[in-house]
Amino acid sequence: MQKYIKTLQPLLSEDEHEKIKKIVEKFAGEGGLGRKLQLYLLARREKLDNWAYEYWLKDLYLNYREPIVINSNPGMVFPPRKFTTILDVARFTARLIDAALSHKDILNRKALPIERATSREPGQPLCMAQYYRILGCCRLPGKVTDSQYVAELPNDNEQASEHVVIVCRNQQYCVPIQAGDRGRLNEDEICAQLLYILDDAPCQSNITPVGILTGWKRALWAEAREDLMRDEKNRRNLELIEKSLLIVCLDEALPASFNCRLQKGGKGFMAGNRDESNLAHQMIHGGGFQFNSANRWFDKTVQLIISGDGACGLCYEHSMAEGVAVIQLIENLWKQAELLPTASEVPSNVGSHLPPPEKLEWFLEATDLKRIEDASQVVDNLVKDLDFQVFRFTGYGKDFMKSCKVSPDVFVQLALQLAYYKLYGKLTATYESASTRRFLLGRVDCIRSATPEALEWVMAMSQPKEETDYDIGNKKVTFHLVSDDRKYELWCEAVKVQTKEMVDNILGHGIDIHLLGLREAAKDTCPTAATPLPELFTDPSYRLANKFLLSTSQVSTSTNSFMGYGPVEPDGYGASYNIKTDHIIFCLSAFWSSEVTSTSRFAQSLEESLNAMQVLLNRPNGT
Template identity: 75%
Template structure:
């Protein structure tokens, strides 16, 4: 359904991922690290081309079942193409075994686009030194040039608007070739300038996390998510591209990825493989020998623009800047405990955190809401995700009991001298909520969820019932169906093996986005909302999460203490 959504890609669709920051002292360090990431990407592409990517298998819930690997083949050489009514995808063709077709990447530096051939039919693949030399040339060339028209901003526009602008650009042969080079590239490498330390400045709650150049990790995440706006790095992007690796001179690095071809798990595994390759090699300050080689410099892409094109760029910049100003986003590292304590309670960390999110939302709103959590359906051919609906009746009973006042609490001017729900009852309600949440999770990953089935029926009905004389079935126009599919809490677990994390924007103007990454002794949350909403606040939500997680630990520690 991504391709049918006309909303701008930044914040609304594309997630951003922060890698552990690097320590760069020279521009050579930047180019060397970037070259190693590109080298890893080329190695991975060779594995894909040889069709030798091993099949993954489920590790739990009927372990051993093979998982569909199709998403891994839709990450490199893939791009989303805007459409008037619906977008499409460019997916590079699979070469025959033994064939090594030409490959290139596009590097964006100071809004300048460069095409870097990384594999040629006549000379094979560039090595790390050669890649490093090409990147050094770009880092030396781009600062000397006048600022180009920020064409990349057009990819942040609403999709029909971007389609219209792209159609106009394509009338010029040079622009048409530029677009093809960008869209057919293996990936995009964005060489950024650091965001100011004051960008989105706010008091950080929870543990201190990554820093780079004096910037906190919320600042770093915003750079990956949207680039910081038209005056910073947002023109240094092509938001349609599936993989955009991002590196800035202060050591910040990460990823922005277009969501339609694949889910986060496949993307995370890919880029963490790149990182492990880069980190496995010893540091070096040697200037690459290829600097004096016969390789031609990268081709800088130049655009032919009319007055109408410039106006469209200005409009897209204004829309993106307003969207960025409205984003309420923060990284919250909860340091009270992590998945080690949760596992000691004999509960799945995912189930536990989902119930914590329900409790936090209830504390703020006095009710639950339709909640989306992605559940992988890769046990099925071409499977993507279904929806784990965490707002169950059992969860509601438990959070209502947990949120009720207890002895010693103050209500108005009076102290509560009684406990409405005993700890024994709360524990029973907790066990019921855990059992139901676990069942919901297992049902979804085994193909017994409801949302994808209903979505398929609805889309099929649209194709056969497009007129008033033949309307959609009442089920899909009923108010209850609309409410059930308005996800004011959009969540997902995005676990990583490195100290990286991934976040995204909310899917509703009055909703929250909440990704989480459970670590052994902490939990990293990426929380998002919109300032324009009168009902949401990531600051209040982070506080409610902290209170919920603390109270859950106290509550669950009691039975174990009593048993001792």
């Protein structure tokens, strides 16, 4: 509770802060309801593997009722491939599928090595549960709350049957890639199946783009799915999709004019004449109904995306696993596919003994078609509203930050605080995900970067220069309101506090999961509508503390790839970052409909902030 009070300090006026202190005292003091709720959580801990997991999963993901496209699902961009023929597309995709099947075999044998912490009490084993919830799993829509289909691992020595679903031109094809009676398909056989799809899909008419429904509001999608399930053929289609190992989306390239804007920073890589921001849009949402947004199944944990112009990436559903687990898997698949030597044509007789891929045919009524139309409009509006850009800051990277004896993550978090303050003259509640995998079923807690110490530092850094009337010789002297020495002292204090906040979270001493538990415990113990939540959770300060206008995360990759996502608030920013040796890749997002946000202005402020920090730390005796 004391940490919570401090968290609110930079966000509230003095009167509001005094009020929350009294509310906390009433809640947490002797005889307060908080003490009883804490006992409830302690009892819950004794009964469950992880007392918080179900609370957290529902609150962050499954109870969410808005579309998950842009609002929840991240997109990942890989360096583009050079495809010269349709065979190149099929061959590379076949290698990814084959690598995924090999990885699933490791999971089926429960042979995935246990990872261990490398810092902050190094050597602790990390929970691997989410690594087993990536392949073969799917989110399922519900009218009130969603659920998850999690594939069961086969029994020992049992040959699992596996299939993938390929989506091409908004149509789904089922490709069995491993069966108990005939083993697994080899690369050539998978490639032949993909070539069949790439040849067949453009010839189809009366296409029914059912996939767009997965981008609709969750309750509406749940209702639509329920109606689809009444038909036996539809029911089987849904089961094949939801239980597939993964989905591969064979896309059409977005036009270069899509998201046409001046991109700030280094250009990075391109696919044809398309820049990185254009590629990111394709991976996050597909570009709208006119392009690839119906060529998706947004509920599926893994959707590999391959475009004919060489653009490659991923869209993933977030409820099953964090980015670190998904990125590690996908990067391994990519590396395996790239290491193999260039292959020749697929022999003409390869796969002739196999049935062709099964095109999933849907039985749709007029109400289903109207829903597809309505869902398309919702997705298109979301796509049009997304203000997204990839900003490569090339001034410096991890090496310089470490030379300043500062954690690179702490460094960037404080840069984000300074950038926000320079634009808005205040700080906002900031979310940064912190892995809690040292605990069984642990996922993430929230590192809060908007500390009182950060506020003092950014205020000092943002002070204007004040000129005096004093002249020394022929020169006019400019005095700063805050000296550089003082700015450096405030910087050191902000770094110290931010570092402690980061370490506290990964060691299990964050406040957000605990606060969520106390709130849900109040609902569990007083479940009637007539019994209000404690004032702690109904006071406006609680909403303010959880209104993350700055939603951030460090998304590290071993390749030159990056991941981005949308904001979590209408007037907020999404800001993922990938810190490389000599540069930083930022993926910045906002909504055009907001009158207060702009990724272009934020990128400009971020660049100025990072440069100002370098000047401060490079000055004599500054480090």
